[in-house]
Amino acid sequence: MESRNSTLLRNKSYSFALRIVKLCHWLQEEKREYILCRQLLRSGMAIGALLYEAEFVQSRADFTNKLNIALKEANETLYWLMLLHDSEYINDKMFDGISPDIKEILKLLVSSVKTLKATG
DSSP states (O other), rough: OHOOOOOOHHHHHHHHHHHHHHHHIIIIIOOOOOOOHHHHHHHHHHHHHHHHHHHOEEEEHHHHHHHHHHHHHHHHHHHHHHHHHHHTTSSHHHHHHHHHHHHHHHHHHHHHHHHHHHHH
């Protein structure tokens, strides 16, 4: 099930998860924000975990399922980032620095899911 796109997605999602961990650490230390941070941490790290799980799936259906769930987690992560931004826990610079990454991951996931549906 390995492809160039899935390797790119795994690498980007791992780097993104590291940024989420650092952002949540900062939010907890500097802003004392724990509830939204916990949600962001869960969904932001789940993307990469699902993509790494997908590497060793036993069927095409399982692979497609993992990508679909990763897509849902990525979309949820964007929601939490927008909420943190709009509630002024993170400023424009922080949001503008991280939101392109999750939007790129979303685009790659959408493209991968569409390709799987078209070839499946």
